[in-house]
Amino acid sequence: MNKLWKTKTSVVNPESESPAPQDLILQVSDLVVSYGSIQVLHGVSLDIRRGELVSICGVNGAGKSTILKSIAGILKPRSGSVCFKNMDVTGKKPEQLHKLGISLVPEGRDIFPTLTVEENLRIGSFGRHEPKRYAEDLEDFFHLFPILKERYHQAGGLLSGGEQQMLAIARGLISHPDLLMMDEPSLGLSPNRVDQIFDLILELKSRGITILLVEQNASRALRIADRTYLFSNGRIEYAGKPDEMGSEVDITSVYLGAKEGGMAS
Numbered sequence: 035m036n037k038l039w040k041t042k043t044s045v046v047n048p049e050s051e052s053p054a055p056q057d058l059i060l061q062v063s064d065l066v067v068s069y070g071s072i073q074v075l076h077g078v079s080l081d082i083r084r085g086e087l088v089s090i091c092g093v094n095g096a097g098k099s100t101i102l103k104s105i106a107g108i109l110k111p112r113s114g115s116v117c118f119k120n121m122d123v124t125g126k127k128p129e130q131l132h133k134l135g136i137s138l139v140p141e142g143r144d145i146f147p148t149l150t151v152e153e154n155l156r157i158g159s160f161g162r163h164e165p166k167r168y169a170e171d172l173e174d175f176f177h178l179f180p181i182l183k184e185r186y187h188q189a190g191g192l193l194s195g196g197e198q199q200m201l202a203i204a205r206g207l208i209s210h211p212d213l214l215m216m217d218e219p220s221l222g223l224s225p226n227r228v229d230q231i232f233d234l235i236l237e238l239k240s241r242g243i244t245i246l247l248v249e250q251n252a253s254r255a256l257r258i259a260d261r262t263y264l265f266s267n268g269r270i271e272y273a274g275k276p277d278e279m280g281s282e283v284d285i286t287s288v289y290l291g292a293k294e295g296g297m298a299s
């Protein structure tokens with residue numbers, strides 16, 4: 035095991051306030067995004083260093099999914115820029131960004147229900163992966179996701195909600211992304227499954243994977259994140275380390291609004 039994603043990146047030093055440019059993997063500057071005439075993001079700026087786990091929290095409708103979709107190229111910003119690995123990638127298409135190493139695990143899982151687990155995974159590797167490498171990786175992969183080995187030849191739609199979430203994360207990971215973005219991976223799952231998802235996120239972090247996590251389960255996301263951005267009405271209201279947040283903002287306030295635990299599934 036542990037063959038996959040062994041980090042060869044520089045070590046993150048959370049104490050360093052001004053990262054060297056090569057440490058920054060993503061830099062979003064003053065992003066403005068609209069749906070038709072309705073502006074949803076009002077100049078959002080954020081950055082992520084290699085190896086960091088950064089969370090985005092905020093109530094429903096705050097613009098969390100919109101920022102992830104904009105970074106992934108699904109939505110085109112009106113203005114502002116997205117820099118990835120020191121390249122300006124603003125306005126690039128999702129498939130180009132996937133090829134460059136950005137992976138999005140979308141809200142609601144969004145796996146292909148009629149395709150098998152294997153086919154779903156192969157789609158995730160498309161454009162980034164040599165077929166030989168895919169086969170080599172698979173055994174390692176099954177250590178992280180044992181349930182997917184059991185269900186490898188079954189249709190994705192036959193998996194439970196939690197298993198589908200695992201498949202969605204696995205599909206996002208199989209391309210060896212430089213940045214893995216997850217949109218509310220624990221949403222709607224039973225408490226046991228939520229625990230599994232958070233354990234998995236911690237395991238991925240320990241392997242050096244750079245993660246941008248949007249979570250409605252704010253209290254748990256804050257516990258595992260290196261840094262957090264609090265969104266409200268399409269703006270960032272707070273950015274910083276979770277343990278320093280208490281004195282600056284009321285974390286039980288409108289920004290989080292999330293409860294411990296998930297819904298039954």
Ligand SMILES: Nc1ncnc2c1ncn2[C@@H]1O[C@H](COP(=O)(O)OP(=O)(O)O)[C@@H](O)[C@H]1O
Pocket residue numbers: 069072074092093094095096097098099100101
């Ligand atoms: N396809 C869409 N068309 C129009 N408005 C949208 C669309 N998707 C989201 N919105 C609006 O944009 C705002 C931010 O949505 P979203 O990014 O999904 O928030 P969050 O993920 O934080 O719940 C909300 O007011 C939402 O109603």
Ligand SMILES: [Mg+2]
Pocket residue numbers: 098099100141217218
């Ligand atoms: Mg959302």
